[in-house]
Amino acid sequence: MTRSQCLFNSAIALRQIFISNAPASEGSGRVLLLPTMAVPLRPSASSPSRRLFSTQPAAQQRSKNNRLDTRPKATTAKIMRDYDIIYPWVQVRTEDGKLGAPLRTSAVLKQLNRETHSLVLVVPPRKDDASKGPEYPIVRLVDKKAEYAAVSAAKGPVEQKKGPKIVSKEVELNWAIAPHDLETRMGRLAKFLEKGYRVQLTIANPKKKAKRRATDDEAKAVYKRVKQTLEEMVGTTEYKPQEGLVKQTVIMYLQGSGKPAESPPAAVASSAEEEVPATEQQEGRI
The missing domain is CATH 3.30.110.10 (Translation initiation factor 3 (IF-3), C-terminal domain)
Structure with missing residues (x-):
C-alpha cells in the first residue's frame, strides 16, 4: 500500500517557491530587496556604554561612578535665637559653664528682657539615643551691648565718616x-x-x-x-x-x-x- 504524500510538507513548499520564481527573476532582471533598519552610529543614552580602553573591571568603574560625594559642604544655617528656637525644652548654660535644669523655652523667653539680652542656641540636641550630644538643647544668655562690641572689634576700626561737603x-x-x-x-x-x-x-x-x-x-x-x-x-x-x-x-x-x-x-x-x-x-x- 502506497503512502499518500503530505500536501503541507515544508521542504516541498520551499522547493516550489524557489524553483518557480527562478525563471521569473532571471527574465525580469529585477532584484527584490528586503527592508533594512537604520543602525545609529552613536550609542543611545539608554544603551549601556562600552569601555573601549580600560584596564579596570567594569564593577570597579561602576562603584566609582555611584560613589557619593562625602566632601564637607558649606553650611548657611543661621544661628537660632529667641523665638527662632524650635525646641520646646532647653537647658540654660551659665557664665561659669554649668547647666541648669531643663526649662520650657516659652518660660525662659517670657522672663527674658529682650531689650538688653538675647537667648542664643549653643548646642542642638542629639537626634536619637544612638547619636552623640546632649538630650536637651543648650542655650545661653547674651548681652546685646557686649555682643555688638565684640562684633565691632572683630571687624576692625570703623571708618570715620566724611565731613560735610564743601560748597x-x-x-x-x-x-x-x-x-x-x-x-x-x-x-x-x-x-x-x-x-x-x-x-x-x-x-x-x-x-x-x-x-x-x-x-x-x-x-x-x-x-x-x-x-x-x-x-x-x-x-x-x-x-x-x-x-x-x-x-x-x-x-x-x-x-x-x-x-x-x-x-x-x-x-x-x-x-x-x-x-x-x-x-x-x-x-x-x-
Missing part, C-alpha cells in the same frame, strides 16, 4: 561799584558765609577800558565796607592768605562758620551812612 562760591566786585550794588553784593556774601560756604571774593578794576576807574578814596571805602561785613560774620576765617593790593586786584579766601551775622555797632552804621553820600557826590562830579 564753594565766588563773589566779584570792582572798585568803582555803585553803593546800592555794593550793599547787594555784601548781602549775598553774608548769606554764603552764614551757610558755611567757602567764598572766593575778588575785588578788581573794571574789565572794560571804557568804564571809569575808582579813585583812591572810593577804593578805600569799598575795601572798608568789605572788612566791616567780615567783622559782622562771627567765626569767618581765611583758609588762605589774602592776595593783591587795594585799587589793583585783591583776592580773599573766606570760610564761613555757618553762624548768622551780628548787628553792627551804631557808630559804625552811622559812619557808613555818612560815607555813602560823599561817594555819590564824587561819582556825580566825575
Whole structure:
C-alpha cells in the first residue's frame, strides 16, 4: 500500500517557491530587496556604554561612578535665637559653664528682657539615643551691648565718616561799584558765609577800558565796607592768605562758620551812612 504524500510538507513548499520564481527573476532582471533598519552610529543614552580602553573591571568603574560625594559642604544655617528656637525644652548654660535644669523655652523667653539680652542656641540636641550630644538643647544668655562690641572689634576700626561737603562760591566786585550794588553784593556774601560756604571774593578794576576807574578814596571805602561785613560774620576765617593790593586786584579766601551775622555797632552804621553820600557826590562830579 502506497503512502499518500503530505500536501503541507515544508521542504516541498520551499522547493516550489524557489524553483518557480527562478525563471521569473532571471527574465525580469529585477532584484527584490528586503527592508533594512537604520543602525545609529552613536550609542543611545539608554544603551549601556562600552569601555573601549580600560584596564579596570567594569564593577570597579561602576562603584566609582555611584560613589557619593562625602566632601564637607558649606553650611548657611543661621544661628537660632529667641523665638527662632524650635525646641520646646532647653537647658540654660551659665557664665561659669554649668547647666541648669531643663526649662520650657516659652518660660525662659517670657522672663527674658529682650531689650538688653538675647537667648542664643549653643548646642542642638542629639537626634536619637544612638547619636552623640546632649538630650536637651543648650542655650545661653547674651548681652546685646557686649555682643555688638565684640562684633565691632572683630571687624576692625570703623571708618570715620566724611565731613560735610564743601560748597564753594565766588563773589566779584570792582572798585568803582555803585553803593546800592555794593550793599547787594555784601548781602549775598553774608548769606554764603552764614551757610558755611567757602567764598572766593575778588575785588578788581573794571574789565572794560571804557568804564571809569575808582579813585583812591572810593577804593578805600569799598575795601572798608568789605572788612566791616567780615567783622559782622562771627567765626569767618581765611583758609588762605589774602592776595593783591587795594585799587589793583585783591583776592580773599573766606570760610564761613555757618553762624548768622551780628548787628553792627551804631557808630559804625552811622559812619557808613555818612560815607555813602560823599561817594555819590564824587561819582556825580566825575
